[in-house]
Amino acid sequence: MTGDINIDSAFFLKYLFNPPAIVWRGLWLTIWISVVAQALGVAIGLLIALCMRSKHGWLRWFGRFYVWIWRGTPMLVQLVLIYTGVAAAGFYKYPDIEIGPFTFTGPLQAALIALSLNEAAYMAEIFRAALASIDKGQFDAVRALGMRPYTAMRWIILPQAARIVIPPLGNEFTLMIKGTSLLAVIGIRELFGTIQQLNAATFRTFELFVIAAIWYLVLTTIMGFVQKRLEAHYGRHDLPANAEIKPSGFRGLLSGQR
């Protein structure tokens, strides 16, 4: 039966170690879309979490409604609806937007909107849980010192929440990197879309998708490393006075990733 196996190892090695320029472009697109969408998701998610803690009932309702909608529907449906659906219905035709040297094409705009709004729902829940876990005495202390809500959040509450948020945030970013592969359906040539395109021309499906898997693994592993650094940074006040902070290296990096 081994005679049936059809792997072109020369092709594999060439595409792995000396990929054509479009693979690099696809990889770069995957990285920057992930970073920008995650950053927007964190910012919007924090606002939604603050809405859910508001003393105004309508804001709390809005926050819960937002999370309900975005978490309760599939990413793929959201993506197609926001791009193809909105354009087809005539709400917005997604003309190219130029900001300085960058051009945001229609699909890119839709991708950033969908990914960041979707991510915001998950980040909102993460921030909400983190804020709820902060000791009530901290809120007494900031008020007793005459801090206004913004000052208290900025300097006292959020830095403590950040430490709780980092591990799930790392998880979310890993999911985000992998999730960008869905963007191929609206015609974005990120890593997955590029590999699909190459596949259509070469039919070396196994080799190409092993290469795609390896690239995603490289990205998520680097991400895990950054996460460990951040956790050490935000956890520094938990260490005994004389302990030195050392990153835990590769242990734990290779496990526990979704």
Add this chain to the structure above:
Amino acid sequence: METAPLVSLRDVRKFFGNWEVLRGVSFDVQRGEVVCLIGPSGSGKTTLVRCINHLEKIHSGRILVDGQLIGYREHRGRLVEDSEKRIAAQRQRIGMVFQRFNLFPHLTALENVTVAPVRVQGRRPADVEAEARDLLARVKLSDKAGNYPSQLSGGQQQRVAIARALAMKPAVMLFDEPTSALDPETVGEVLDVMKALAEAGTTMIVVTHEMGFAREVADRVVMMDQGAVVEIGTARQIFTAPAQERTQAFFRALR
């Protein structure tokens, strides 16, 4: 005008649901005076000091600090809650020390002391840091400036908390059972710092179960029970010749 009280409570009432925790409390605290609040658990002492900087709302009555109505303003003959901004400004003049310290765990001892003067009052970090180091020296923690709260003992944390409150240069200091959460061997170091503050003329309102401290340091003692003041007197009078049977029973139960 010299005799105008620094803190004035007038018929302060507060409910938690249907339960009246404060049943019309009135007393004055003069500038430079140390007043200790004593009484059994649940008598409303902690709630009362939390009302003085408006961490708790009151349902009727008035609280004035330095002549200013705290937490409320008069509007067409009625009291309405003040804006968040004005309440925050009033709180800067009222220092508070909590039973559970409530230090900011992500900041060093020094940063705990400097954060409010810098971020709330917008003062120059260099000036504030110099003052903060003096304050840490005053609470005998100069060598711990760079330590995080988790690296300090309870007594050390509480002394940082006192320095943190003093850094805002408050007109009055409130202490809510400052030694109740401490190991017995660190109670003394905190009480010593408080004693030194009292001797330096700081106006202090102290909720405490440390009768030795109250007897030695307080100018006057307020005995509370079930949300009301049982009696007020000089420390000497309350401890040697309490007028009320309730106060006598409280002291008997302590022995």
